Amino acid sequence: xxxxxxxxxxxxxxxxxxxxxxxxxxxxxxxxxxxxxxxxxxxxxxxxxxxxxxxxxxxxxxxxxxxxxxxxxxxxxxxxxxxxxxxxxxxxxxxxxxxxxxxxxxxxxxxxxxxxxxxxxxxxxxxxxxxxxxxxxxxxxxxxxxxxxxxxxxxxxxxxxxxxxxxxxxxxxxxxxxxxxxxxxxxxxxxxxxxxxxxxxxxxxxxxxxxxxxxxxxxxxxxxxxxxxxxxxxxxxxxxxxxxxxxxxxxxxxxxxxxxxxxxxxxxxxxxxxxxxxxxxxxxxxxxxxxxxxxxxxxxxxxxxxxxxxxxxxxxxxxxxxxxxxxxxxxxxxxxxxxxxxxxxxxxxxxxxxxxxxxxxxxxxxxxxxxxxxxxxxxxxxxxxxxxxxxxxxxxxxxxxxxxxxxxxxxxxxxxxxxxxxxxxxxxxxxxxxxxxxxxxxxxxxxxxxxxx
Numbered sequence: 316x317x318x319x320x321x322x323x324x325x326x327x328x329x330x331x332x333x334x335x336x337x338x339x340x341x342x343x344x345x346x347x348x349x350x351x352x353x354x355x356x357x358x359x360x361x362x363x364x365x366x367x368x369x370x371x372x373x374x375x376x377x378x379x380x381x382x383x384x385x386x387x388x389x390x391x392x393x394x395x396x397x398x399x400x401x402x403x404x405x406x407x408x409x410x411x412x413x414x415x416x417x418x419x420x421x422x423x424x425x426x427x428x429x430x431x432x433x434x435x436x437x438x439x440x441x442x443x444x445x446x447x448x449x450x451x452x453x454x455x456x457x458x459x460x461x462x463x464x465x466x467x468x469x470x471x472x473x474x475x476x477x478x479x480x481x482x483x484x485x486x487x488x489x490x491x492x493x494x495x496x497x498x499x500x501x502x503x504x505x506x507x508x509x510x511x512x513x514x515x516x517x518x519x520x521x522x523x524x525x526x527x528x529x530x531x532x533x534x535x536x537x538x539x540x541x542x543x544x545x546x547x548x549x550x551x552x553x554x555x556x557x558x559x560x561x562x563x564x565x566x567x568x569x570x571x572x573x574x575x576x577x578x579x580x581x582x583x584x585x586x587x588x589x590x591x592x593x594x595x596x597x598x599x600x601x602x603x604x605x606x607x608x609x610x611x612x613x614x615x616x617x618x619x620x621x622x623x624x625x626x627x628x629x630x631x632x633x634x635x636x637x638x639x640x641x642x643x644x645x646x647x648x649x650x651x652x653x654x655x656x657x658x659x660x661x662x663x664x665x666x667x668x669x670x671x672x673x674x675x676x677x678x679x680x681x682x683x684x685x686x687x688x689x690x691x692x693x694x695x696x697x698x699x700x701x702x703x704x705x706x707x708x709x710x711x712x713x714x715x716x717x718x719x720x721x722x723x724x725x726x727x728x729x730x731x732x733x734x735x736x737x738x739x740x741x742x743x744x745x746x747x748x749x750x751x752x753x754x755x756x757x758x759x760x761x762x763x764x765x766x767x768x
Contacts (some may be wrong), residue, residue, distance in 0.1 A: 326450055328621045338424035339460045339505040341381055343439030346560045346597050349620035350590070356597075356615040358758035359385045360460075361428045361625035363398045363405070364698055366632055368412060370751035376418045380764040384409055385461070389434040392450050392530065396434075402450070402457040426461030427454050428623065429515070431489060433468045440470040446486060448492035455496035455507055463510040463563070463599070464489050479538060482513045491550050509555065509597050511543050511620070525574045525606070528627035530583040531564035539564075540591055561599040561621050562590075566614065569602050570626075578610040580617070587617040596714035597621060604630075605690060611761035622762065627754050631693035633687075635750035636707065638726040639743055643713055645722055654710035656703070661686060663697040670696040714743040729753065 348355050360371045375382035390396045391405045400408065406425055414424050430441035430451055445465075454462065466485030469477050486584065493507050514531050539562065547556040548671055564585045569576045590596065597620035604627035614622065636656055644653050664671055664686050671693035675685040686694060697703055718741055723731040730739070730746045739745040 317528075320355065326573065334761075337421060337505055338381060339508055342383075342424060342461065342508060342578050343560060345346050345620060347595060348468065349597050349615070349618060350595055354612075354616060354763050356620035356622060356762040357381065357383050357764075358382045358622040358624055358755075359426060359428065360628065360696075361385045361623050362628050362638050363390045363400070364629055364632060364695065365417060366407065366580075366747055367628045369416075370414050370748045371755060372416045372418055373748060374454060374752050374755045374759065375422060376416055378685070378759055378764055379677075380419060380759065381422055382413060383424045383426065383461075384408075385428040385463070387428045387433075388430055388447065388450055390532050392434065393446070393453050398699060402454045402459065406457040406459065424461060425459045426463065427451075427459055427598075428463050428625075429465040430454065431465040431468065431485070432470055433465065436468050436470045438470060439472045440485075443470045444488060444767065448489055449759055451489045451492040452496040455493045460505055461510065461560075462490075462493055462507050462512070465512070465562075465563075467513055467515045479513045479726055480541045480546070483511075483539075484549070485544040486511055486543065486553060487546035487550040490547065490552055490555050494552065494555050506558055507555075508561075509559045510561035510563060511539070511559055512599070513539050513542070514565045515563050515601065527579075528565055528567055528569045530567040531586065533585055533589045536564060536586065536589050557594055559594050560596050562596055563599045563601060566598070566600055566619060567616075568600065568606060568610070571607050572691055575605045575690065578608055578614050580613055584617055586715050599623065608757050608761065611757060615761050615763070620762075624754065624758055626690070626692040629749055630690065630692040630764050631751045631754050632698075632747065633692065633694060634746050635727065636710065637687075639710055639714055639746065642718060642722040643710060646719065649713050652709070652713065654706045654712055656706045657687060658675060659703045659706040660697055663703055663727075664694060667697075669746055671749055711743045711747075717741040718743070718746070 342357060345355055345357050360367065360383065362368065368384065373385065374380055386405055390398050391402055393401055395401060409425060410423055414420060430447065433445045435443035435446050449461065453618050458724050463487040466489060467477065467482050469475060490509060497507055514535065529678050544556065562588060565579055565602065566586065567576060568578050586598065599621040600614050600619040601623045603622045604624055605616065611622065640654060640656050653654065671686060673690055674693055675682050675689065720731065723734065727746065730749055733739045733749055734741045739749050755763050
């Protein structure tokens, strides 16, 4: 009962703050309040899928809280990324969609996730870093306010494991590019806020079928902070150092094809006591997808006040689209014109295996199962392709009207209950949004921005 009251209090405070102050100041206030013991945080939606973004916008509008969206350098970059959008285009799309939905643009916070040389890591370090610095500049000029600096991945001419000092020096170089871009913005523009770290999970989650990841040690936290402080000072970035609000460490959470490692308080709670007094920062937790509600809440309580979620959202999208397909195929009126979304996805993934081949292993049957159902959700890269989009649109068009209640109860029981109670309308668009929002509500609740249902 006490925790419920604390969540209610945090929800009301967050709601008032999010609708009254500028996004970067709101984020800094979250950091300050979390460090002083409030059960508050923020979660970043790390996805570029339109259905996921629509669900996130509507959830933020309903809750009266901040919409926090981040893009990786693979999704969005100066060359378009796999979404075909630059930082300026992505920022414009998010703001336009938010405005059309009635969400004030002052409630939109854009960030970069894993900004660094990752998607150019097959090139020499100098070339990869040049491109990463250009992305940093374009992101800041596009209005991105939260910059996750990630130079932890080795490039073609690097050793297999980079020293912390090298990672920090490259991150400082990225920060310098961001600060130079900031100097070109109109006077009074909010300054970028930064997240740093060396123990950074691979973008999109790692393949971990077996041993639980070991939480970062207290000694490594201090070594990382010292390395970054020195690197920032060497680049004359003392002012930017004061705007470092997050540190990425390994809290021992991860997921793979068919495994989830939940947050273990006993193994990772030592991290809560080793944050520095200056700069006043919190931890940023990556790969939190599929964590239980209590695990997410405990992460926030232990100063992991910035939670990242991505694959779980597109996994939920895949779940609901496949379920709608099962419903469609049972309806007599669509026997002859049913969509074939799973088949289109499978064909697209076989035609271009680059996004899943390094991650899925086993015989042909195991690989086929993983392509469709893996928790790693590598099929998320294939949703934008025209043949897949054609089948998705056919499915949504076929199910635009009321769906049969018996089939909803069979394949989508949570959505059936929401329709029966009048919470959502009985159509495919509302059902897709609600299913994705089931994940978003877990994060909103853990961050103190939504009450438990």
